[in-house]
Amino acid sequence: MSSITKVALAGATGNLGPAILDGLLNAGFEVTVLTRKSSNHSFPPSVTAVSVEYDSLDSLTNALKGQEAVISALPYTANPAEVTTHLLLVEAAAKAHVKRFIPSEFGTDTLNEKTRNLPVFAGKVAVQDALKKEAATGGMTYTILCTGPFLDWGMNVGFIMNLKGKSISLLDGGDRLFSATSLPTIGKATAAVLKQLERTKNRAVYVHETATTLKKLAAMAKHATGADGWEENVVSIDEQLEIAWAELKKDQPNPDNFVYNFLRAGIWGEGFGGHFSRPDNELLGIKEMSDAELQDLVSSLAK
Structure with a gap:
């Protein structure tokens, strides 16, 4: 798989988003941040901000054209509508021919059967299923990054x-x-995934500080x-x-x-x-x- 330089980040202004943005910029990626039309947040001069409608597949697809990777740091809450937003982002990334998608995981091991059966993780499981379906067609690939709590x-x-x-x-x-990881290190690990495309392809990657x-x-x-x-x-x-x-x-x-x-x-x-008894710290350069x-x-x- 060829290297990635252009990355789109959704959810850049939450608890985790700023750390991921810093990690990407420090690693030399060209970053586009997806923002809501009502947003008034400012970003570093090197960052491109694109306004999107998160409930519109066309809006998301157009915003992601030309991007090589998408990272979602959008939140999950008890609101079912937010799951639809996550799934729309996956569909839009696939339509825009994005190479790699990193969903909004960054926490518990949702590949564990006991964990994935907990209702609060139903949205993450649905996104995983959508990503596996896309990967099965030979198109977009994905990485699920598990970090433990922040x-x-x-x-x-x-x-x-x-x-x-x-x-x-x-x-x-x-x-x-x-296992647990600090916000800055999660940002560093996320960027490192995009530097190790083949070895992180279509699987869960575990990291802890x-x-x-x-x-x-x-x-x-x-x-x-x-x-x-x-x-x-x-x-x-x-x-x-x-x-x-x-x-x-x-x-x-x-x-x-x-x-x-x-x-x-x-x-x-x-x-x-x-x-995480066997973390991928060495692969991602995390100490x-x-x-x-x-x-x-x-x-x-x-x-």
């Missing part, structure tokens, strides 16, 4: 632990290894902030899943009562593949953090 973001917003509030939920006791435990992170957080005032709660993943499944049976289920329960199960639940480097990150985020 390490820095997850500690900043309280998803992995609440550093500022000094609290952490030790899921199933907090001793289970899980650390494989750690919640207990270990809690100890590092206490080292950074002092042990006084910390609250640790042991939480059962099975109980969280029971609550989530029960909520979904209601006539009007509340996403607050099931989305994060399912997401946590995919990361910290037993048998859900949250720990794992030492304990000292992980402690430095935790300490910097705790300030």
Whole structure:
């Protein structure tokens, strides 16, 4: 497969998008950002911004003509309409004869059977099926990039632990290894996929910056902030899943009562593949953090 220079990025302004944009620019790619007509975001001078209608196949196809790769960092929520947007982007990329598509994964191992059966990942599974169908025709190829939870973001917003509030939920006791990667490193890994087209073709690629435990992170957080005032709660993943499944049976289920329960199960639940035992770090040039480097990150985020 020939090399790629022109890359289109959808979702450049969310939690992850800016890091992917930086990774692409640092790697020397020519980047076009897809924006909504209502967007007023600004980008570096070297970036081309193209306004699109995400509900229009024609609009997306026209915007992607001449692009060699498409990366989606668009979000998934409980809104079914967003799945349609993701699928339209895949269809448009195929019609525009794009060589490689990297879907909006960047997290849990959705190739794991237990994980892919969780309702919150139904949209990602649907996109995977669409990409496999396109690849089977010999046209557009794809790469699914699994990174584990966003390490820095997850500690900043309280998803992995609440550093500022000094609290952490030790899921199933907090001793289970899980893979995680910081936003800048995810951006670097995404760009590296496009430098390794043949070896990342039509498969899942796994990368992590650390494989750690919640207990270990809690100890590092206490080292950074002092042990006084910390609250640790042991939480059962099975109980969280029971609550989530029960909520979904209601006539009007509340996403607050099931989305994060399912997401946590995919990361910290037993048998859900949250720990990548054989990551592709060497292929993508990603270095794992030492304990000292992980402690430095935790300490910097705790300030």
